[in-house]
Amino acid sequence: MLTLAHYLVFAALLFSVGLFGILRRKNILMLFFSTEIMLNAINVAFVAIAHSLKNIDGQVFALFMIAVAAAEVAIGLGLVILWHRKHKSLDIDTLVRMKG
């Protein structure tokens, strides 16, 4: 029997995977994927909690987040492509134009 705890542990693990990806990866695309994984981990937690509370709010939130993440990825990928055209590189460590 799967309880809420299982789902939450799964979500936490998924989130950690995403976080690990963000911290370790250098490629912007990989960073994007990691962000998406983290967002989805949160979605899982939302849906699971909404289900256990018999409340629809969490589900609605998850839907919103999917929509927003999609929009974000669309714009983000556009930027990444432009960046790649300009610099022929997607290595995050070379992107230091905002250096103080």
Next chain:
Amino acid sequence: MYASVVLAAVLLLPLLGALYAGLFGTCQKSLQVGIVNSSLLGLSFLGALYLLNLSLHNQSVQAVLFDWMALGGFSVKFSFGLDSISAVMIVVVTLVSFLVHVYSIGYMLHDKGYNRYFSYLSGFVFSMLVLVLSDNFLGLFVGWEGVGLCSYLLIGFWYHKESANNASIEAFVMNRIADLGMLMGILLVYWTFGSVQYSVVFANIANADSHLLFCIGLLLFVGAVGKSAQFPLHTWLANAMEGPTPVSALIHAATMVTAGVYLVIRAHPLYSALPGLGYAIACLGAFVALFGASMALVNKDLKRVVAYSTLSQLGYMFVGAGLGAYWIALFHLFTHAFFKALLFLGAGNVMHAMHDELDISKMGGLLKPLKTTAILMGLASLALCGLYPFAGFFSKDKILEVAFATGHHGLFLALLIGALFTAFYSFRLLMLVFFAPKVHSIDHPHEASSFMLWAMLPLAILAVVAGFFEHGFFHFVSKAISVPSFAEYSVPKLLLLALTTIGVLLSIAYAVQKYKKGFGNKEGGFFYRLLLNQYYIPTLYGTLSRVFLKFAFWVWRKIEVRMLDVFVDTIAKIPTLLGQMLTPLQSGNLSSALRLMTFGVVVIIFVTMLSFWS
């Protein structure tokens, strides 16, 4: 209600003029600015006459413009009041400044700073009216500083001249020194009486501590010494001649230098309670009367002679006020305003004709081309000497009588000698300018425009007839000023009059005789040099200020640069250093920023958990 509107109008019309002219300050000169400003002053004068009339019918007027300050228990209103003293003052101030404005239209016609000039001049009048009309010490102080500022602007009007700049700074600094005393006096007034309102303060004088009262009287008088250019703060007055001549007329006759006398008259309940201080004031006044007159004896600068004369006449006023005869001091102020303004405007005409030459030993023979000016200046000089029936006779001889009647024969003698000096230098000036053989090389010196001469005419008339208002003046002013017991003089009046008149006539005869044939090379000797160098007081001040400058340089180099600056710089360096340490964080590298952020989040979560568990 209606009257207080008039009062506010009298006060604010000059301000309006100053703002209006200031609006065109940097524009091309335009004649209408002068005309508009003069008409505003004219209106103000008419209002002042109306108020005088009200005051004659025993009406007092109040105008509260707005609440000025309310801090805890301290509250001051920006309010103005009219009594017979201020009624006399506003009439004199607005009349003289109106005529000076009209005269200036002609005098400044060829000056580039024409608009600016009128702005300053009207501002000057406004400040003086604030000073005179205010019904509390704080308002008085605002006007006091206002005339100081405007005199600075006007004395340094031709700012491209270094001497004018220096003179304006000197006037300002001298006045600041005195103003410190004045300000402390006002603070002490508030501390003692809990109010700065004249009515409250003067009503409670009897209850106040006599030592404090003495300090207040002394400190306020220090302020008066600065404004009225009494010894030892007198040097600025002669140097103030760097400004345009009508300004000198205004400063000397009706505004700034009379402010000190006005203050003593205004605070007469205070000074009446301090006879010792009053006597000291009278002594200082008598000293300056003699001192100023003696410097005028030898000076060759046309305007400076008249300036020293003012110094000496202010001394007379202080003798009157110091001995408790406030109404006589005010009366002398009243008559002096007319003939001194006339004398200065006449000097302006002479300068105009002589192409700004000021040395009277290089003039002579101006009687024919400048007939009207000669007559006007002659009248003014006769009034200044105090000959019957001119205005000066009535007021100056009254002061001599008071000195005699109160038994201060030393003061009387000083004033008498001062009067002889006055007669001598006045006629020395007239002889050298108008009657002596021609020395200058100007082909056709010409009279000023008739317009300017018309502006001087009312002053000339008043210089002749003002003395006859004596009794009316006395009755009017004595409503506001308690007249001391020696009002009825038990003195050999006729003898005194004869003594002064004969002395003055002899003095005049001597001057006429001595300078009949021009200046020559008659003068020399120790006393001459002493007087010409103004008793070496400016030299002394110069030395003192150089010593002070050296000290200031030392303080700057050793204390400020070596100690204070180093200390402050060190404090400033600490944040800079910290900032430099933190700049590596701003590498712009996304992964390091993310790492830091994650680290932060972990710390926050950890702390939150800890707080939950505990």
